[in-house]
Amino acid sequence: MPESHIRPARRADETELGELDRAAWSPLHAVTPRPQPPYDPFFDQNHRPEQFLVAEDADGTVVGYIRFVPPTPLACNRHVRQIQGLAVADPARGRGVGRALLRAACDEARRQGALRITLRVLAHNAPARALYEAEGFVVEGVLPGEFHLDGRYVDDVLMGRPLTGAG
Secondary structure, eight states: OOOOEEEEOOGGGHHHHHHHHHHHOOTTTOOSOOOOSSOOOSSBTTBOGGGEEEEEOTTOOEEEEEEEEOSSSOGGGTTEEEEEEEEEOGGGTTTTHHHHHHHHHHHHHHHTTOSEEEEEEETTOHHHHHHHHHTTOEEEEEEEEEEEETTEEEEEEEEEEEOSSOO
16 A cells, blocks of 8 residues: 655645544544534634644545644643544555654644643543554543443543654
8 A cells, every 4th residue: 555645734625634534433532423414614713724734645635634733822831732633534544644643743743842742532442542652652641431422431531742852
């Protein structure tokens, strides 16, 4: 399989990203209901193209995205970036696209002057947690029973890693 290319998102990616996002929806990671038409725009005032990196195949098809942003507008934590979305198209899974997006986000966060990067993941999402751990993220906290999904309470796991040094 061809390797994917990571690049900044463009406004023109909106349709493909919206379709990818809806196709990737899963109770394994989603805390919101399955999207239903009419669909909201993928980009809006709180989700701007410059907050995303996309992975595309050699033919230019978008096969994944990652969103990372400052976690708050406060100057006192502008040294932190938070991953607030990662999706990979089913046909591209198992090809290292998620890992490449994660690494690219860490590189870009470093370039922006960030010293650490954080994320939140549902406790039962073992594949995502394994990827994050393999990329140097560690559990920094757990919010027990934070979400009630499909009739059960699910922990929200807070993970983070430094962006200094190797990695």
